[in-house]
Amino acid sequence: MRAAPVFPLAGWRVPKLAVYVAGFVPAIWTFYLGVMDRLGPEPIKALEQELGLWSLRFLLLCLAITPLRRAAGVDLLRYRRALGLLAFYYAALHLSAYVALDHSFDWIAIGRDILKRPYVTSGMAAFVILVPLAATSNNAAIRRLGGKAWARLHRLVYVAAVAAAAHFLLIVKSWPAEPLLYAAATAALLAMRAFPAVLRRARSIPAPRRRRALTS
Amino acid sequence: MLIRHSPDIAPSEITPYSAYLRRREFLAGFGAAMAFGGAAQAAPLAAARGPFSTDEPRTPRADVLAYNNFYEFGGRKSDPAENAHRLATKPWTVRIDGLVAKPADYRLEDLIKPLALEERVYRMRCVEGWSMVIPWIGAPLSEILKRAEPLGSAKYVAFETLVRPEEMPGQKGLLQLLPWPYVEGLRLDEALHPLTILAVGLYGETLPNQNGAPLRLVVPWKYGFKGIKSIVRVSLVETQPKTSWNMQNPREYGFYSNVNPNVDHPRWSQATERRIGEGGIFAKRRPTLMFNGYAEQVASLYGGMDLERYF
Numbered sequence: 001m002r003a004a005p006v007f008p009l010a011g012w013r014v015p016k017l018a019v020y021v022a023g024f025v026p027a028i029w030t031f032y033l034g035v036m037d038r039l040g041p042e043p044i045k046a047l048e049q050e051l052g053l054w055s056l057r058f059l060l061l062c063l064a065i066t067p068l069r070r071a072a073g074v075d076l077l078r079y080r081r082a083l084g085l086l087a088f089y090y091a092a093l094h095l096s097a098y099v100a101l102d103h104s105f106d107w108i109a110i111g112r113d114i115l116k117r118p119y120v121t122s123g124m125a126a127f128v129i130l131v132p133l134a135a136t137s138n139n140a141a142i143r144r145l146g147g148k149a150w151a152r153l154h155r156l157v158y159v160a161a162v163a164a165a166a167h168f169l170l171i172v173k174s175w176p177a178e179p180l181l182y183a184a185a186t187a188a189l190l191a192m193r194a195f196p197a198v199l200r201r202a203r204s205i206p207a208p209r210r211r212r213a214l215t216s
Numbered sequence: 217m218l219i220r221h222s223p224d225i226a227p228s229e230i231t232p233y234s235a236y237l238r239r240r241e242f243l244a245g246f247g248a249a250m251a252f253g254g255a256a257q258a259a260p261l262a263a264a265r266g267p268f269s270t271d272e273p274r275t276p277r278a279d280v281l282a283y284n285n286f287y288e289f290g291g292r293k294s295d296p297a298e299n300a301h302r303l304a305t306k307p308w309t310v311r312i313d314g315l316v317a318k319p320a321d322y323r324l325e326d327l328i329k330p331l332a333l334e335e336r337v338y339r340m341r342c343v344e345g346w347s348m349v350i351p352w353i354g355a356p357l358s359e360i361l362k363r364a365e366p367l368g369s370a371k372y373v374a375f376e377t378l379v380r381p382e383e384m385p386g387q388k389g390l391l392q393l394l395p396w397p398y399v400e401g402l403r404l405d406e407a408l409h410p411l412t413i414l415a416v417g418l419y420g421e422t423l424p425n426q427n428g429a430p431l432r433l434v435v436p437w438k439y440g441f442k443g444i445k446s447i448v449r450v451s452l453v454e455t456q457p458k459t460s461w462n463m464q465n466p467r468e469y470g471f472y473s474n475v476n477p478n479v480d481h482p483r484w485s486q487a488t489e490r491r492i493g494e495g496g497i498f499a500k501r502r503p504t505l506m507f508n509g510y511a512e513q514v515a516s517l518y519g520g521m522d523l524e525r526y527f
């Protein structure tokens with residue numbers, strides 16, 4: 001597949017390491033602002049929210065790779081693993097902020113929250129799903145599992161995305177725009193997979209069959 | 217209930233002279249606020265220390281002014297500070313009507329003039345789980361209500377916020393977070409309780425717009441959203457009035473909305489809270505107190521009531 005000239009990244013190959021390095025900038029910057037007490041009146045909440053938001057962003061970027069290839073011909077497949085792992089790392093940092101800073105390791109309150117509060121339950125569900133996906137995001141695991149089983153396992157990322165988007169929607173008091181936009185983006189990215197014909201028609205070329213299992 | 221009525225006593229004789237001066241200052245402050253217009257809304261406003269004030273450290277003024285829920289100006293905490301300067305609070309009229317002997321439209325200055333302003337340093341607990349300590353300036357709501365002479369049939373007080381979409385960006389556009397006007401209510405005995413005040417200032421100044429200028433309710437034992445802002449109407453009524461958050465989600469927000477660590481919000485715990493401006497990212501939560509620490513004063517209002525049911 002030829003790279004689309006409109007997308008500069010596709011022509012010049014950005015090293016994967018650069019994606020990781022850039023990916024951690026928001027975490028380091030936010031933590032720095034927190035230590036300098038420059039995160040506003042509720043710094044712990046701000047830190048927690050920022051980490052959660054970046055986790056969701058990386059998760060959605062990860063889900064955008066396949067539609068971008070299919071509909072726009074932009075091939076960023078080689079960065080998908082990095083984006084998925086960044087989503088997991090940010091979720092882990094987000095969870096750590098929740099446990100250590102927000103609740104000062106009050107395990108009883110934390111346990112009650114996870115069991116009783118749907119917004120925490122859904123966040124935790126998203127995180128638990130991401131654990132095995134992160135653990136098998138390496139070439140050795142793909143070889144061990146075999147491409148098909150690996151792909152089937154990694155389809156769980158859709159469930160994680162739905163849980164994460166619901167998690168965001170369930171926190172808010174009214175209906176502000178941001179969680180609705182993220183939920184809409186999640187729904188759109190999943191719909192493109194549920195109805196691949198739409199994408200194919202958009203490009204008016206058939207999708208390569210052989211690759212479907214690995215990229216959907 | 218006027219105690220002294222003889223018209224031949226000058227107001228300056230009834231009122232302690234210092235309080236009289238403070239009123240003059242307040243009115244001058246309002247004038248100054250008007251002269252500067254938009255951005256420089258706050259003007260100095262002195263008041264004697266009132267009862268019920270806490271000695272806890274006050275939340276930094278900058279945080280009190282920057283972290284607000286005032287959905288008329290947008291849904292984010294920073295929106296009111298950014299947008300509220302558009303609100304013109306002068307002239308301001310408050311209608312007091314309903315079951316009162318003397319319904320009237322008051323100019324704000326006239327409503328405030330007879331009052332001895334006090335500073336009340338109160339805890340404020342938001343339903344979202346954060347709290348502040350705010351030095352309000354105001355006067356007991358009871359004093360204002362008494363002037364309108366409530367009738368015996370009045371059981372509740374209903375409040376209403378201004379609707380002015382040209383100056384309140386949250387009141388127009390596609391995504392409106394609540395139905396307008398914002399309305400709130402209290403039982404009459406809650407409204408007459410000496411803790412309940414109408415505030416016209418904070419931190420020694422007239423109220424900044426984002427904090428509910430020029431006139432807002434402060435009921436320190438209830439969640440913050442009961443403290444309706446930018447009030448234009450106060451009505452005495454016979455039946456329990458509608459309240460905005462209760463209409464938006466009756467399962468989550470009750471009419472009473474008393475601070476209660478034992479009754480959780482359906483989606484989050486109310487057992488603890490975070491004090492704003494306290495200790496950066498390593499600060500700990502603190503336990504939330506029954507009636508926000510004002511149980512001694514107000515628990516008797518709810519004797520025999522099931523507070524899980526009447527939340």
Ligand code: HEM
Nearest residue numbers: 045048049052053055056091095098123124126127164168
């Ligand atoms: C993949 C996993 C997760 C994702 C993508 C995620 C994402 C998010 C997002 C986007 C927000 C809202 C940020 C904002 O308001 O701007 C959020 C808030 C929150 N998340 Fe998560 N989350 C995840 C897992 C978890 C877990 C495991 C927990 C705890 C067990 C958790 C607890 C919270 C809490 C308590 C908040 C609210 C913070 C506050 O507003 O005070 N999340 N999360």
